[in-house]
Every structure is written in structure tokens, then in C-alpha cells.
Amino acid sequence: MLILRPKLSFEVHVEAEITPDLAEMDLKDVLNFEVYYGKLVKRLGDLFDVETVGEGKRVILEGDFSRVKWIGKGMKDGEIVVRGDVGQHCGAYMEGGKIIVEGNADDWLGTEMRGGEIVVKGNAGNRIGCNFWGEMEGVKGGKIIVEGDVGSYVGEKMVDGYIEVGNAGDFVGTEMKGGVIVVRGNCGYVGWDMKGGEIRVGGRFDLPPSFVEENGVWRGDVNVGGKGVIRKL
Amino acid sequence: MVSLEVRNGFVIDPMNGVFEVKDVFVKDGRIVESLDKPEMVVDAKGKVVVAGGIDVHAHVAGGKINMGRKMRPEEMRYPRFKSDNLRSGVGRVLLTSPAIGYEYARMGYTTVVEPAMPALYSIHTHEELDSIPIVDKMALPLFGNWHFVFKFVKNDEIEKLSNFIAWVLAKTKGFGVKVVNPCGVEAWMFHGNVYSLNDTDPLFGVSPKEVITGLISAIERLKLPHSLHIHCNLLGIPGNYEVTLETIKLTRRFENSERQVMHVTHVQFNSYAGESWKDMSSGAEFVAKEVNRNNVTVDMGQVILGHATTMTADSPFQYELFKIFKTKWSNLDVELETGSGIVPVYYSPKVRVHSLMWAIGLEIGLLVDVDKVVISTDYPNGGPFYSYPYIATLLMSEKFREEEMKRIANVERYSILPSLSEERTLEDVVKMTRVNPARILGLNDRGHLGENAKADLVIYDLPPEPNPRDYESILKALSNPSLVLKDGKIVVKEGRVVKHTWGETIWVKRDYDEELIGDELEDFFNYYTVQRDNYGVPHVRREVVLC
Known part of the structure; x- marks a missing residue:
């Protein structure tokens, strides 16, 4: 199990495709994992403190991740827990596993997901469970549950699956x-x-x-x- | 680099009758007889050396592909080239302009023709052609549904028509004459279409037959390097092979000893027998026979199973397609000139019609005489142009076709492809991708490796007579040339683009007398949104004018 905490308060968006697969990698590789800070290519270790705690395919994100995009992109199994807010594109192309967001989620939550489960305890933004621009088919499976409220465009071009919002x-x-x-x-x-x-x-x-x-x-x-x-x- | 020698390669140059181990010398971007001290020597031992490929029909620039890109943002999720020394490029089938140039170079192609340029949009088309790196480019203006053409044809004024064509080519920096569904697109403005060569357009009362023969007469009178380039009537509709045959027969009254009188493009889409989509079958055999009998050339218009975007000036057909697919689509009227439409498609191996289209294209490739047919996919209508190595390999290997047919539904029941055991040789493929296109376009500085030809040269890691049963290595070698030279400069090494260059835009100039058609132009420009002074293309990046 991994715990990630931001080292700084991000001025621009970070694009970090953090999946539970990281929990099964060597710590050295995790620290070297490529992320983008704005247009700069950085290492995960440059932006986040990484702590290894026990076994299990889980990643826990503590602190402010509201400017970190693409968390859980295409994940197949395992679990991500966000103890706070999360940025855009969380759980896009997700195929399995579970993401729990204890704060709020941003736009494009679970875009084009195929399976798995996303639970948001707070609110979420626009285009929850949609397609990316132009694609003919949106969500094809899986579950998105938002306990709070969401913005416009929920489940556009949805093919299969379950979305529940306030x-x-x-x-x-x-x-x-x-x-x-x-x-x-x-x-x-x-x-x-x-x-x-x-x-x-x-x-x-x-x-x-x-x-x-x-x-x-x-x-x-x-x-x-x-x-x-x-x-x- | 100014001079270079390619040593010990096996040269396949059918135009000059060369099929042997031979050294090739390059100086100042041209092929020369010999060199004293080449600045660089490339060893091509055990490899074949051929000229750069030429694509006679790919919609690589202009209003249509750009509209397609706007309509299909989902196509742009696929990165292809990152910056470094190149420009970045993305795209799945619809590529960005830099990616188009690089992908052509990467498979050993150095010249491409944009075959459908509405004259009104020629500025845009040339701006986009100017953004395509490496390859040389040409554009064919659309004539088949233009009010000027109808008027001259109706009054049988071939001299005026020739003048008009020369005027348009000069204004738009065009290379030849393209016709799309003659009279049909105009009839579509009145909610109709034409269903035979004798149906008439509702406004001027002229028939496709008159338009086609009128334009051929004018082209032959002007002695243009390229013949009429025609997208036949009723394209994509079952039973249309008969119209194709009739169209081809129209060339019998014309003679030309130097080149074909008519180039029937993406003929696969025009070789359907049957009466409806349910009983559609292949008419390729009949079309191939007629092509072989007449002074006509074709390109395949092969379908590649997978994603594609149909885009053509044939707006009535695009409406038919929309009714089938019910996806997003667009349809456009280009003032007095033509129309266009765009519909995204997915060619599925499980759909009988799609697999049949795949088979018909290959039948055309195998049945038409080898010096009359060119490999094409009508990019992006039939699929990506970067699949040409796949098509070549299919034509070269019966075993590969058998393997592919295992995953493609029902081909054997409706097509004769499974019974065709013919296999094209590597030399045939060189003819179909180099020699024929150069002859069809009337360009004598490319498509071969004779003295003074352009030093567009490709080295493939293949034996001169590869074993067709080993299709995997053929496909791999054709997709990843060891070396590609463009104008004597190394642009691709081992399938990787290493240098960014700009190619030329070639257009054809013929003398014309603007006075002769002055009244008509004056009259018609009352109805255009563009003034006569602003019509046409002022300049392009690097131009070559054929006089």
C-alpha cells in the first residue's frame, strides 16, 4: 500500500496517471514515475512524498489533489482512496477496481469507463460519466455514485452501467x-x-x-x- | 549533402527495364549516370532499390479533410510524431498535415495528389498542402458540376471550355481535371440525383455523358499531362458497375498514344453488382475486363477494415450513407461549383457488405492489367493511406489473403477472391505504386531511376523476388524502408523520419484567352460570394509549373 502526499501547493495542473499498479512497483520506480507539472516533465518523487505502508494493491492520496488530473486512468483492479478533493479526468477509461473520493471531484469523472466503481462523498463537476469530445459511445459499464450534487451533462451517450447522483x-x-x-x-x-x-x-x-x-x-x-x-x- | 552513391543494391526500375544489381548515383537532387567522388556511400547489398512512391488519389488537404477533423475530435487522440527535429503530428486515420507528410515518407512515398479541390476553396487547399512536409503535391480542381462547364457543354463550345479549364488551372494552381458524380451533385441541389449517363441536370438539361465527353475533348485539346480523373455516377450503390462500364466505353471515341484518356478513380466503390445491399455482389470482373479493353486506368480504392471517414464531393451519396449509419454527418453546397459531404464509418469484418468491399478492391488489384492499376485507399474514405504496404502484401501473397479471409465474414460466398491464385511480384508492386502513377499523371521526372530523374529513392530490406509465403517479412520490410531519399536528401532511416524538408507544389499552365470567356465570367461572378479579382491562389511555398 502506498500513501502519497503533495510536497507543494500546485500552481498549475499536474497530469499524473496514478493507478494501484504503483503499489506493486519498486519504490525506486515509483519515485521515477513520469508526471507532467504544467508542460514540464517531472518525476513523481519531485512532486509527492511517497510512503510505503504494508501490503495490498491500494493507493491512498492525502492532501489537496484538486489540481491533479488523470488519477486512476485506465485502472484494471485495486483501490484508490482520495482523502480530499480530486482533479479532472479521475477514473477515465477505468476498467475495474474502485476509487473512493472523500472530498469533491472535478469535471470528466469516469469518462468512457468500462467497469469498476467510483464513489464520491462530496460533489462533482460537469460531464460525469460522459464520452470525450466526438466519441460515439460513452460509459460502457461500471458504477459511479456521487453522494452530493453534480453539474450539467451526466451520462452523455452512455451505453451501459449505473450512475447515481444527488x-x-x-x-x-x-x-x-x-x-x-x-x-x-x-x-x-x-x-x-x-x-x-x-x-x-x-x-x-x-x-x-x-x-x-x-x-x-x-x-x-x-x-x-x-x-x-x-x-x- | 550534394552527392551520394547507393552501392550494390538490386535496382527494380521497370520503366527503364532495369532488374539487376546496379549502383545508383545522386547529385544535386537528381539521378546521374556516374560520380567521381561521392560525398557519401550507402551500402544496399541484399536490398532492393526503387523510386519513391506516388499516390494518385488521397484527400490530404482542403475543406473536406479539415471539416472531418473538426467533426471528429476523437480522431486526434493518437500521438504519432513528437517534436525533436520534426513538427508534432497526431491522428488515427485523419492525420494532421505534418503527420500526413511524415507518414507518406515513412512508407517510401514522395508524391501525392489531392484529388478534389473546389476552386472556391483553393486558397485553403494550398495553405494546407503547404503545411505537408517532405512530399511533392498536386491538386485537381473539381469541374463536374460547375455551372460554367454545364453552359459550355450545353452550347457545344469546346473552345470556350478549354479556355475556361486553362483559366481555372492558372487561377487555382491546379494540376488536372477532376469530375465527381457529374450532374448528380447539381441535381442534389434540387433533391435529386442522376441514375444513368443520359439523365439530365435539372437546371441546364445536360447529361453526364455530355459533360464527360465535353471535358475529355477539352482536356485532349489542351494536351494536359493528366487525363480526366473521374469519380463515376452512382458510386457506392449496388448495381452501379453498369454505369461504370458505360462511362469507360465513352473513351472509345478518343485516341491518345501517350497516356490514358480517362482515369477512373477508387473503382472498388463503383464495381458493385446486385440490386440492393442485401444481394450486393462483386462486379469487379466485368469492370476489370472493360478497363483492360479500353485506354483507361484505375486506382483500387481498397477498403481497410477499421475506422475511416468518408468525405467526397458526392453529396447525394453522402446523404444515402448517413441514412444507413445514422451518425454525425455534414453536407455542403459550394456555391456554383460543387458540393460535399462527410460521414464517419467503421468497416467491420463482421458486416457482409464491408468484407465484400474489402474483397472487391483486391479483385480489382488482381484482375486489372498490371500496367493499368494503382494502389489506393481513397484516403480517408476506404481507410488510412499508411496501409498501402498491407495492400501490396495482400496482392503479393495468396497465403496472406487466405489468413485474412479467415477473420473476415462470408467473403467466399459473394466474391471470386478465394478462387484467385494470382500473386503480384515485387516488380508488379513497383509498377502499381511508382511507374503507373507517374505515367498516369504525365510526370516523366519521377517513378523511375533513369538519368535526370528526381532522386526520390527508397531502399527496402527485401530480396528482389521475395517468397510470397513469408508474407510477414514482406509486410514488415515494405512498412519500414531502410532508407528514403527525397530530392537526394535522407529523410527516413529504418522506418524513422529523420529530416524535415518541404516538397514542391506542381501545377499545369496552358495559354488561355480570358477575353473569349469574359462575358460568361462577368455574368457568373455576379452570383459568387468572391469577386473575380480575389478568385484563386496568389502564391504557394515552392511551386513547379509545367508549361
């Missing part, structure tokens, strides 16, 4: 093809151009006019011949 902004499940999105609180427009899947909302929400009510649920988006379902929790 309140959300506009455009929940746009162009969704499958999977489930749960909004426990209120949100803006849901399900534009939805082809499949299900959106469940606990509070108030805006319904596009292109959905048809049927046995207490709404089906659509009829504009694209979709078979998506929107229902009240």
Missing part, C-alpha cells in the same frame, strides 16, 4: 443508449435524443416535448425513434 444540472442522459441514471434530487432537461436505457428522477425535472407518457413513465425520444424510459423514483 441534484444534477441540465442535459442528463443526452443521446443515452443503455444503462441507468438515477438523480435523487432535482435536475434540468433529461433524455434529449435518448435511444435506450432508463433515467429515474426523485425531484423536479424538465421533460423534453418529444417524450410520450405511458403507464406512468415517459418513453422516447420519439425524434430519433428511441426506446428510452424516464420515470419518477
Whole structure:
């Protein structure tokens, strides 16, 4: 198990693809792991204090990681615990394992993930569980649970998987093809151009006019011949 | 470096009938007979030495590929070249301009033709061509749906048409005449298309047949180095091989002893039999026979299974494609000149139509006479141009084709490819990638290694007659040339780009009398968004003018 603490307060974004695989590497290799500080190529050891504690494929991030991007990118197994806030692109392309964020998460959480689980105890930013620009398919599996609130665009072009959030902004499940999105609180427009899947909302929400009510649920988006379902929790 | 000797290499130079171990001498960017004291000697013992490759058809610059890049940001996630001494370049199939130049050089290609330049967008096209390093470039303006052309053809004014073509080539620094779905794109502006060579365009009432023969007459009158470059009607629609045959037959009334009268491009997309996508089959056999009988050349338009982006001036066809794929797409009308459309595709080995397209391209490559066909993918429509070594290897090795067909669905039921045991030799591949393109484009300074040819030279780590059963090493050697020279400078070593240079832009100049078409130009420029004085390209980075 590894514990990482920032050595300095970062003035610009750090791009560090920290995965639980680091916990199984030699300490020397971990310290030499390549990261970017702004445009400068640095070593992990230059920016973070690294401490090895016991066994297990776990990485614990202590301190302010709100400017550190790409944590858990493409991870396949193991666990990352962030004791604080985390930066953008956390858990992008993730395939398995678990990320727990005890503070807030930023934008692009779990983008294009294929499997695994992300739990955020605080709030998260925009484009949670979406696709990167241009890609036709977003999240294909796995689970994202945000206990607080999130911004706009949740689960765009989602194919499969499960996303649960508190309140959300506009455009929940746009162009969704499958999977489930749960909004426990209120949100803006849901399900534009939805082809499949299900959106469940606990509070108030805006319904596009292109959905048809049927046995207490709404089906659509009829504009694209979709078979998506929107229902009240 | 000014002079160089390539020693002991096995030279394959079919244009000059050379197939033997021979030294090649380079001085000041040209091939010379002999040298007293070369400044550098390259040992090519056990390797083959050939001329630089020429691509006759790849959409590498201009409004379309740029629109494709804008529409598909997901293509840009793949880094290819980091800075160091090069410019950085990214892209999966749609590459950035520097990456295009480097990737061409990396597989031993030194010349490329951008085959569809709307004249209105020629400034943009040449700006982009100027950003493509290493390779030499040409651009073909689009004529097939231009109101000027329709008007001259309708009134049977071939002299005016020739004048107009010469005027456009000079204004846009163009190299030849490209036609895309003649009359069809214009009909599309009226929600239609043309379905045979005798259908007419709704505005001027001219037919594709009249446009094609009118343009050929004008081209032959101007004695342009390159013939008519045609993307036939009904491209990509099952049953279209008959229109292709009819189009090819139109060349019978023309004669030219020096080059072909018509170049039918990406002919794979125009060789479909059957009546619908469900019963589509291969018409390659018929097309190949007709090509072999007439003074016509083709390029393959091979499909590479995987990601691609279709982009063509054929806007009605792009709408048909959109209806099939239901993805993001774009469609554009280029004022009085042409149109265009872009649709992303994924050619899957599990989809019957896609695997059949893959097979039809190879049938064309194997059935058409070896001096009439050129390797191409119609980049980025059929796939990436950097797959040319893969196509060459498929043509050279029946075993490789058998291996590939194992993963590609249903080819044997709808195509004759499995029964074709023909294997192209390395010399044939040199013809299909060097000699034929140079002859088709009418360029005599490249495509061979004779005296005074450009010193665009490639060394492959291959025996002159490689064993087709060992296809893996053929593919590896063709993909990673040991050495590539461009204008006598070493640009690639062991498959790595080592030097950044700028190639030339070649265009064709013919005398014209602007007075003769003055009234028409005056009239039409009332309807353009661009004024006559601002029309065309003022300058390009390095130009070579063929007079």
C-alpha cells in the first residue's frame, strides 16, 4: 500500500496517471514515475512524498489533489482512496477496481469507463460519466455514485452501467443508449435524443416535448425513434 | 549533402527495364549516370532499390479533410510524431498535415495528389498542402458540376471550355481535371440525383455523358499531362458497375498514344453488382475486363477494415450513407461549383457488405492489367493511406489473403477472391505504386531511376523476388524502408523520419484567352460570394509549373 502526499501547493495542473499498479512497483520506480507539472516533465518523487505502508494493491492520496488530473486512468483492479478533493479526468477509461473520493471531484469523472466503481462523498463537476469530445459511445459499464450534487451533462451517450447522483444540472442522459441514471434530487432537461436505457428522477425535472407518457413513465425520444424510459423514483 | 552513391543494391526500375544489381548515383537532387567522388556511400547489398512512391488519389488537404477533423475530435487522440527535429503530428486515420507528410515518407512515398479541390476553396487547399512536409503535391480542381462547364457543354463550345479549364488551372494552381458524380451533385441541389449517363441536370438539361465527353475533348485539346480523373455516377450503390462500364466505353471515341484518356478513380466503390445491399455482389470482373479493353486506368480504392471517414464531393451519396449509419454527418453546397459531404464509418469484418468491399478492391488489384492499376485507399474514405504496404502484401501473397479471409465474414460466398491464385511480384508492386502513377499523371521526372530523374529513392530490406509465403517479412520490410531519399536528401532511416524538408507544389499552365470567356465570367461572378479579382491562389511555398 502506498500513501502519497503533495510536497507543494500546485500552481498549475499536474497530469499524473496514478493507478494501484504503483503499489506493486519498486519504490525506486515509483519515485521515477513520469508526471507532467504544467508542460514540464517531472518525476513523481519531485512532486509527492511517497510512503510505503504494508501490503495490498491500494493507493491512498492525502492532501489537496484538486489540481491533479488523470488519477486512476485506465485502472484494471485495486483501490484508490482520495482523502480530499480530486482533479479532472479521475477514473477515465477505468476498467475495474474502485476509487473512493472523500472530498469533491472535478469535471470528466469516469469518462468512457468500462467497469469498476467510483464513489464520491462530496460533489462533482460537469460531464460525469460522459464520452470525450466526438466519441460515439460513452460509459460502457461500471458504477459511479456521487453522494452530493453534480453539474450539467451526466451520462452523455452512455451505453451501459449505473450512475447515481444527488441534484444534477441540465442535459442528463443526452443521446443515452443503455444503462441507468438515477438523480435523487432535482435536475434540468433529461433524455434529449435518448435511444435506450432508463433515467429515474426523485425531484423536479424538465421533460423534453418529444417524450410520450405511458403507464406512468415517459418513453422516447420519439425524434430519433428511441426506446428510452424516464420515470419518477 | 550534394552527392551520394547507393552501392550494390538490386535496382527494380521497370520503366527503364532495369532488374539487376546496379549502383545508383545522386547529385544535386537528381539521378546521374556516374560520380567521381561521392560525398557519401550507402551500402544496399541484399536490398532492393526503387523510386519513391506516388499516390494518385488521397484527400490530404482542403475543406473536406479539415471539416472531418473538426467533426471528429476523437480522431486526434493518437500521438504519432513528437517534436525533436520534426513538427508534432497526431491522428488515427485523419492525420494532421505534418503527420500526413511524415507518414507518406515513412512508407517510401514522395508524391501525392489531392484529388478534389473546389476552386472556391483553393486558397485553403494550398495553405494546407503547404503545411505537408517532405512530399511533392498536386491538386485537381473539381469541374463536374460547375455551372460554367454545364453552359459550355450545353452550347457545344469546346473552345470556350478549354479556355475556361486553362483559366481555372492558372487561377487555382491546379494540376488536372477532376469530375465527381457529374450532374448528380447539381441535381442534389434540387433533391435529386442522376441514375444513368443520359439523365439530365435539372437546371441546364445536360447529361453526364455530355459533360464527360465535353471535358475529355477539352482536356485532349489542351494536351494536359493528366487525363480526366473521374469519380463515376452512382458510386457506392449496388448495381452501379453498369454505369461504370458505360462511362469507360465513352473513351472509345478518343485516341491518345501517350497516356490514358480517362482515369477512373477508387473503382472498388463503383464495381458493385446486385440490386440492393442485401444481394450486393462483386462486379469487379466485368469492370476489370472493360478497363483492360479500353485506354483507361484505375486506382483500387481498397477498403481497410477499421475506422475511416468518408468525405467526397458526392453529396447525394453522402446523404444515402448517413441514412444507413445514422451518425454525425455534414453536407455542403459550394456555391456554383460543387458540393460535399462527410460521414464517419467503421468497416467491420463482421458486416457482409464491408468484407465484400474489402474483397472487391483486391479483385480489382488482381484482375486489372498490371500496367493499368494503382494502389489506393481513397484516403480517408476506404481507410488510412499508411496501409498501402498491407495492400501490396495482400496482392503479393495468396497465403496472406487466405489468413485474412479467415477473420473476415462470408467473403467466399459473394466474391471470386478465394478462387484467385494470382500473386503480384515485387516488380508488379513497383509498377502499381511508382511507374503507373507517374505515367498516369504525365510526370516523366519521377517513378523511375533513369538519368535526370528526381532522386526520390527508397531502399527496402527485401530480396528482389521475395517468397510470397513469408508474407510477414514482406509486410514488415515494405512498412519500414531502410532508407528514403527525397530530392537526394535522407529523410527516413529504418522506418524513422529523420529530416524535415518541404516538397514542391506542381501545377499545369496552358495559354488561355480570358477575353473569349469574359462575358460568361462577368455574368457568373455576379452570383459568387468572391469577386473575380480575389478568385484563386496568389502564391504557394515552392511551386513547379509545367508549361
